[in-house]
Amino acid sequence: MNAAFPLLFEKxxxxxxxxxxxxxxxxxxxxxxxxPRECLRKSHLDLPQLSEPDVVRHYTALSRRNYGVDSGxxxxxxxxxxxxxxxxxxxxxxxxxxSIHPLQGDPTYQGALELLYxxxxxxxxxxxxxxxxxxxxxGAHGELTGxxxxxxxxxxxxxxxxxxxxxxxxxGTNPATVAMTGCEVLQLPSNDRGLVDTETxxxxxxxxxxxxxLTNPNTxxxxxxxxxEISRLVHEAGGLLYYDGANxxxxxxxxxxxxxxxxxxxLNLHKTxxxxxxSGGPGSGPLGVTTQLEPYxxxxxxxxxxxxxxxxxxxxxxxxxVHSFFGNxxxxxxxxxxxxxxxARGLKQASDDAVLNANYLLNRLKDxxxxxxxxxxKHEFVLSAxxxxxxxxxxxxxxxxxLDYGIHPPTVYFPLIVEEALMVEPTETESKETLDHxxxxxxxxxxxxxxxxxxxxxxxxxxPARRLDEVLAARKPVVRWKKEQ
Amino acid sequence: xxxQHYLPLTDPVRQEMLASVGAASxxxxxxxxxxxxxxxxxxxxxxxxxxxxxxxxxxxxAAKNVNLEDYTCFLGAGxxxxxxxxxxxxxxxxxxxxxxxxxxxxxxxxxxxxxIFEYQTLICQLTxxxxxxxSLYDGASALAEGAVMACGATGKKNVLVSRGINPQYRQVLxxxxxxxxxxxxxxxxxxxxxxxxxEALSRIEQDPETAALxxxxxxxLGIIEKPGHLADTLQQHGTLLVVSxxxxxxxxLKTPGEYGAxxxxxxxxxxxxxxxxxxxxxxxxxxxxxxxxxxxxxIVGETRDASGRRGYxxxxxxxxxxxxxxxxxxNICSNQALNALTAAVYMALMGPEGMKTxxxxxxxxxxxxxxxxxxxxxYELIFPGVHFKExxxxxxxxxxxxxxxxxxxxxxxxxxxxxxxxxxxxxxxFCVTEKxxxxxxxxxxxxxxxxx
Numbered sequence: 055m056n057a058a059f060p061l062l063f064e065k066x067x068x069x070x071x072x073x074x075x076x077x078x079x080x081x082x083x084x085x086x087x088x089x090p091r092e093c094l095r096k097s098h099l100d101l102p103q104l105s106e107p108d109v110v111r112h113y114t115a116l117s118r119r120n121y122g123v124d125s126g127x128x129x130x131x132x133x134x135x136x137x138x139x140x141x142x143x144x145x146x147x148x149x150x151x152x153s154i155h156p157l158q159g160d161p162t163y164q165g166a167l168e169l170l171y172x173x174x175x176x177x178x179x180x181x182x183x184x185x186x187x188x189x190x191x192x193g194a195h196g197e198l199t200g201x202x203x204x205x206x207x208x209x210x211x212x213x214x215x216x217x218x219x220x221x222x223x224x225x226g227t228n229p230a231t232v233a234m235t236g237c238e239v240l241q242l243p244s245n246d247r248g249l250v251d252t253e254t255x256x257x258x259x260x261x262x263x264x265x266x267x268l269t270n271p272n273t274x275x276x277x278x279x280x281x282x283e284i285s286r287l288v289h290e291a292g293g294l295l296y297y298d299g300a301n302x303x304x305x306x307x308x309x310x311x312x313x314x315x316x317x318x319x320x321l322n323l324h325k326t327x328x329x330x331x332x333s334g335g336p337g338s339g340p341l342g343v344t345t346q347l348e349p350y351x352x353x354x355x356x357x358x359x360x361x362x363x364x365x366x367x368x369x370x371x372x373x374x375x376v377h378s379f380f381g382n383x384x385x386x387x388x389x390x391x392x393x394x395x396x397x398a399r400g401l402k403q404a405s406d407d408a409v410l411n412a413n414y415l416l417n418r419l420k421d422x423x424x425x426x427x428x429x430x431x432k433h434e435f436v437l438s439a440x441x442x443x444x445x446x447x448x449x450x451x452x453x454x455x456x457l458d459y460g461i462h463p464p465t466v467y468f469p470l471i472v473e474e475a476l477m478v479e480p481t482e483t484e485s486k487e488t489l490d491h492x493x494x495x496x497x498x499x500x501x502x503x504x505x506x507x508x509x510x511x512x513x514x515x516x517x518p519a520r521r522l523d524e525v526l527a528a529r530k531p532v533v534r535w536k537k538e539q
Numbered sequence: 540x541x542x543q544h545y546l547p548l549t550d551p552v553r554q555e556m557l558a559s560v561g562a563a564s565x566x567x568x569x570x571x572x573x574x575x576x577x578x579x580x581x582x583x584x585x586x587x588x589x590x591x592x593x594x595x596x597x598x599x600x601a602a603k604n605v606n607l608e609d610y611t612c613f614l615g616a617g618x619x620x621x622x623x624x625x626x627x628x629x630x631x632x633x634x635x636x637x638x639x640x641x642x643x644x645x646x647x648x649x650x651x652x653x654x655i656f657e658y659q660t661l662i663c664q665l666t667x668x669x670x671x672x673x674s675l676y677d678g679a680s681a682l683a684e685g686a687v688m689a690c691g692a693t694g695k696k697n698v699l700v701s702r703g704i705n706p707q708y709r710q711v712l713x714x715x716x717x718x719x720x721x722x723x724x725x726x727x728x729x730x731x732x733x734x735x736x737x738e739a740l741s742r743i744e745q746d747p748e749t750a751a752l753x754x755x756x757x758x759x760l761g762i763i764e765k766p767g768h769l770a771d772t773l774q775q776h777g778t779l780l781v782v783s784x785x786x787x788x789x790x791x792l793k794t795p796g797e798y799g800a801x802x803x804x805x806x807x808x809x810x811x812x813x814x815x816x817x818x819x820x821x822x823x824x825x826x827x828x829x830x831x832x833x834x835x836x837x838i839v840g841e842t843r844d845a846s847g848r849r850g851y852x853x854x855x856x857x858x859x860x861x862x863x864x865x866x867x868x869x870n871i872c873s874n875q876a877l878n879a880l881t882a883a884v885y886m887a888l889m890g891p892e893g894m895k896t897x898x899x900x901x902x903x904x905x906x907x908x909x910x911x912x913x914x915x916x917x918y919e920l921i922f923p924g925v926h927f928k929e930x931x932x933x934x935x936x937x938x939x940x941x942x943x944x945x946x947x948x949x950x951x952x953x954x955x956x957x958x959x960x961x962x963x964x965x966x967x968x969f970c971v972t973e974k975x976x977x978x979x980x981x982x983x984x985x986x987x988x989x990x991x
Contacts (some may be wrong), residue, residue: 078904095791099790116649118635120636147628162605165603230870235718333877348635374713375679485547507706527840
């Protein structure tokens with residue numbers, strides 16, 4: 055039954071090798087002389103024994119059971135699955151970047167520090183912030199660090215503020231991050247247009263408010279047009295404004311979080327700046343701040359003195375460290391390459407095309423699926439499959455049906471404020487033909503649900519695996535292979 | 540136009556699409572941005588570069604860095620120069636893997652899901668633990684998440700941290716723990732360089748609120764800790780043992796599972812990931828079975844598809860931020876999946892014999908280097924404890940100057956310990972991996988002898 059896709063552990067033969075190393079050329083000492091018995095591993099290291107061709111075939115076969123942006127359309131809302139330029143991978147693999155040790159010393163990696171410095175200048179300009187740290191390696195990591203800074207800032211002013219406001223449309227990482235800092239989450243209900251309601255906001259602001267965390271455009275793909283008023287209200291109440299940069303791809307060259315009044319910003323280089331998602335990571339979530347918050351950034355930061363670069367550890371008010379070294383440097387190299395190739399006009403064009411592609415889809419799909427918040431949208435929009443659900447096939451089923459068209463589905467069941475949500479983000483790296491194919495697929499699926507929803511609830515049919523039983527997996531967790539199986 | 544090769548829309552198509560949405564121009568789609576914050580100028584960025592120009596620019600920056608293909612490295616301290624088999628990069632750069640998102644759509648993500656399931660198994664086999672998650676950011680955050688888990692599992696708030704733990708990790712622990720009201724206190728080192736476990740135990744006896752004892756082994760100063768029956772004693776006090784381990788030491792050294800650790804974490808960079816100036820690396824975290832539902836981050840589990848075939852999905856998601864929001868076990872979303880895949884491919888290629896060969900060569904070559912260096916006048920081994928691949932030596936001068944000298948001779952020298960251990964002046968931490976040859980070690984010793 056499983057013969058076609060055995061696990062590594064079900065392959066291999068004793069004595070087979072997949073490595074080639076020179077023999078040890080120093081005089082050997084008896085093992086017991088170097089390691090007392092009490093320090094030795096007792097159990098046999100039971101790894102599979104495979105030759106190099108075995109391993110290559112195994113992972114090549116697995117890769118063929120996977121789907122990336124290079125495989126096809128990937129309109130996964132809030133994830134910005136844009137094309138990942140190949141040059142980025144080549145550059146990050148240069149020995150001068152890939153083979154440098156993080157502790158070898160400032161004078162020995164001036165080029166790397168210069169790159170970080172130059173990247174910081176670019177991000178400052180794109181977002182209107184004053185200073186950046188690259189230590190945060192993911193959006194959620196940026197959120198945590200940003201909140202630590204915000205809390206340190208309040209404490210430095212003798213204020214104990216421990217409440218963080220979050221719109222009900224926010225990413226799940228926002229409330230989870232707040233909980234990690236021991237603060238209280240206060241959820242703001244969105245208004246009927248899907249935006250932060252300034253009256254509601256006013257009613258929730260007080261001397262306990264540490265911050266408001268906001269994505270702009272928000273997860274519905276709508277620009278918070280009252281942002282200046284929101285910013286004024288939060289600041290007047292003594293709070294700070296945190297920008298979740300997941301949706302920056304909509305606004306590059308049009309407006310900047312710094313000009314909107316945000317105090318702390320995290321970016322997702324793995325979304326906006328084209329670095330690959332790697333099946334879940336690594337990402338990079340640089341953290342930008344205003345002058346006011348700059349002293350609290352994690353140490354070290356990159357400093358420049360004439361034409362010499364250094365890592366500055368003399369940061370007495372810093373919140374400390376959040377990463378073993380300086381963050382995901384290799385990812386920053388890729389994003390910097392992208393920014394240099396795009397330039398100012400290219401980045402703006404990317405945002406223009408991302409927004410145009412989203413609006414084109416929105417207009418062509420709004421008669422097929424319910425559109426709870428009307429456009430124009432920014433880089434993404436959210437449809438509801440509630441009518442289809444009534445017929446017997448919901449957002450999750452539609453997602454699975456799209457797989458049979460060779461399309462990665464939109465984000466489903468998020469944001470939580472939209473019933474049967476389908477969150478669509480096409481990005482700028484897709485052609486009109488691709489969008490039209492997607493529209494045609496969704497049209498056929500909608501028609502199929504009208505005719506016979508059973509056809510859709512059984513999907514997918516043509517994928518490497520059929521629909522997988524998540525309930526079974528959670529009820530009886532098997533999270534590793536074991537010999538006795 | 541810049542970057543046009545990434546943008547498939549052409550001007551006529553843009554016009555056609557604008558017309559279809561009823562917009563006269565692209566600006567019409569940005570009218571919801573208040574005019575006072577609309578940028579009326581172009582972003583002030585460096586001029587755009589074509590692909591060959593970008594490559595030249597980046598090559599120029601890369602060339603300003605001393606790299607380990609040209610220099611011989613005796614530096615470790617949390618980031619290690621091990622050999623990476625050629626096949627590793629070829630396989631992890633299959634674009635179906637590296638250009639994919641988190642595998643939410645399991646039916647078209649069986650490749651990475653199975654690979655991560657295998658990774659979890661390999662980490663369990665290596666550490667002797669029962670369960671492992673799909674990856675965390677790095678060794679530091681893995682240890683911090685482990686400590687937070689221990690506090691959650693025990694309902695206690697105090698964490699004892701060995702002074703033998705990587706100083707950077709201790710800083711990250713502080714950032715992760717203090718803000719939630721968890722308290723950290725340090726356990727000193729004994730004269731041998733290992734953690735003073737008697738002191739740790741007496742602290743635990745005095746403080747029943749101790750959630751966990753955190754150890755690193757081999758510790759930052761290169762000494763292998765000997766937890767013996769410590770875990771049993773800790774258990775009597777309701778305190779968990781959380782360790783940070785070097786994965787490439789485990790083919791030889793007693794595993795966390797064998798000495799009864801509750802949570803084993805570590806930095807997985809050494810398993811096939813390039814040094815890359817400190818990242819992207821790989822935090823791994825494994826635990827005893829009873830802690831499965833407290834693990835942070837993604838976990839892949841086995842299941843069946845509609846045809847009854849074996850398959851894999853992200854599982855136990857009720858722990859995670861996108862479902863549980865403020866009640867999640869962690870906020871982690873993006874992780875280091877590709878680095879975990881890298882580690883799995885590395886382990887698959889190395890197999891038990893290759894892994895053991897690497898560990899033994901590290902041990903033997905570091906022992907040889909230790910002997911050569913410590914026989915030199917003015918160089919003395921600081922700690923007599925049991926070593927693996929790193930060792931601390933007092934040197935006859937300023938380690939920073941020593942490193943400048945070594946660099947001139949093509950060598951990236953040891954870590955200057957004084958910066959993080961002020962009580963260890965004129966001290967350096969050497970690292971010798973399987974990549975170093977006898978000739979390179981002899982050259983190092985000769986240079987050290989001739990220094991000053």
